[in-house]
Amino acid sequence: MNLRCRSILLLVAVLAGYSNVYAQQQSASVPRKKSSAIPARKANEKPAPAKPAAEQPSPADKLVNCEKLNESLISELIFDATNRERRRAGLPEFQASGQLRQSAVGHSADMAKRNYFSHQTKGFILNGPFSDRIQATGLRATKMAENIAMLSPVEKMLLVGASSTWFGGTKGGQLVSEDCRTYRQLADEALKMWMNSPGHRRNILDGSLNSLGVGCALGWRDGIPYVYMTQNFARVP
Structure with a gap:
């Protein structure tokens, strides 16, 4: 499938309500150089710690x-x-x-x-x-x-x-x-x-x-x- 056909399909997906899919795949329509690829996470590499949830105000501060x-x-x-x-x-x-x-x-x-x-x-x-x-x-x-x-x-x-x-x-x-x-x-x-x-x-x-x-x-x-x-x-x- 050439680049023009792929772009048309992505546009159809947006019109059908799949805007999230389009946003995630938008950059994929442009070929990347190998040097810019993001390396996969190593098996023994720990994931980044999750951000702490925002503290809820105490009842006294409501x-x-x-x-x-x-x-x-x-x-x-x-x-x-x-x-x-x-x-x-x-x-x-x-x-x-x-x-x-x-x-x-x-x-x-x-x-x-x-x-x-x-x-x-x-x-x-x-x-x-x-x-x-x-x-x-x-x-x-x-x-x-x-x-x-x-x-x-x-x-x-x-x-x-x-x-x-x-x-x-x-x-x-x-x-x-x-x-x-x-x-x-x-x-x-x-x-x-x-x-x-x-x-x-x-x-x-x-x-x-x-x-x-x-x-x-x-x-x-x-x-x-x-x-x-x-x-x-x-x-x-």
Whole structure:
């Protein structure tokens, strides 16, 4: 078969959808000199090592999903970041308390559901101070404290089609978010806010407190996503 016929057959293969075959054989239509041939691999020659697969980001370094919050992950990261501040101050780390976490999760969820921000839980039957809510879990503590925060996982945002585009003033607009925080960034930002506030910092670095529970919940206010965060501290004998 001459070179012209071979080229026509290759063109037909391309038109029939065999573009990969054509690409692989394209250079074969031109005769090569023997000196340019690639030598075969020797029997005892080891193949080149495969390239390592790209490392997948850890869950903590993934962007926060504004539709479905990984509550246990963000709470764990806040707990760890809090103990990091304790270590820096030369204080013993907080011990995890399931009862304090129960109180914290319930309060964050209630704030998100009822769209408020307060230490008093509106959905709690007693509607009293946070200490009543903690004691209702059955925990017996000699001292209790609480930190709360409300932080958006979106650093920059654009509101489209809203009656007002200033932060927190939209009605019926579409949220277009940019530069979302990762779970780790969100937890670190919460700790930064608390540590820059004397009262919240005092609770975190109170050496007489030894137990901590963290709970978070996702809520929306005026079309903006927020993560409600609660830290419940206690001294448990």
